[in-house]
Amino acid sequence: MTEPCPVLLELLAEIPDFRQAQGRRHPLPAILALSVAAMLCGYRSYGAIAEWGRNYGTAMLRALGFTHDTAPCAATLNTVLRGLDIEAVERVLAGWAEGVVAATAAPPTALEAIAIDGKTLRGSRRQKAPGAHLLSALGHRLGLTVGQQAVADKTNEIGAIGDMLGALMLENRVITLDALLTQHDVAQTIVDGGGDYVMIVKGNQPTLQEDIAALFAAPEMVAETLESGATLSIGHGRIEHRKITTSTALCGYSNWSGLAQVFAIERAVTRKSSGEQRAEIVYGVTSLSRERASAAQVLELVRAHWHIENKSHWVRDVTYDQDRSQVRVGSIPQVMAAIRNTAIGLMRVAGETNIAAACRRFAAQPWSALALIGITPRTE
Known part of the structure; x- marks a missing residue:
């Protein structure tokens, strides 16, 4: 570790309490610690x-x-959670996550990457709750949420991405993004902040997409600029081949900020039960030079971004049943999502890979859950 790992319990005291002192029965840090501990044990709602x-x-x-x-x-939990300053909550919890990332630094040769992606809380959205669509920044290596911001809906992610990037530490990090967020000003902001990007390119950037497609349609013309890599994975009833080809040929010709390489990823999936085959080609751009990221490394960054649903969205939906939650008052949807993120992050840092099983174990051994928050375990 490069520095001490932050203790969550101590940081929870930094979240301001909006309640008047008179009649305040329960300390806010205790309520927040209770919420995280219960989430660690698989309790999903404020009632639970x-x-x-x-x-x-x-x-x-x-x-x-x-x-x-x-x-x-x-009722008390409802009142307290809905009245919290959500910006303060997100700032404190993101600060904890950033502290953990710094304390568990990646090997010097590894690239520290952050995936930015959106998630709609479907149950709360059906109830027309504010904050029902969340833009999240998730670390590839540890699976920690280092930033989260509420937006009106998915189409508003483009407008919100600037604020999120402004709040993130970009220097010496690689930001990975889906096609919706592949925008000129986003690339410029990341590069200006001392970071790098890996972006998927689709129809919302037609000229760039056409240029990349044309380049890889005639690879013999730029053969000296090409590098390739491939992976094969077998599991979940399917066989998946992936091949990436990168090129430096557009450097100096494209006005895309910081562009160092373009790439094409060919994915071929065969279902073992039926033999059904599916193939697609995905294009992208990155500011990472070939000296810093080989074709194989770029492919791994893209794959890790796609796995954000396994590390965050899928766990929140399946283990915590987030999509069916219909909490919709004040900041509660976003506060509950932030608490879930933190509980999942604590388990990831502790080395847990099966979050559902970990929740069951913590429910049976609750002092172990409190130990993750920073409370010394006791013998029951």
């Missing part, structure tokens, strides 16, 4: 979080920082 507080007894409540022997009820 209240149940967790009742189920595990006084000793647990005292350890979390409560000054009374009774846990907050669901």
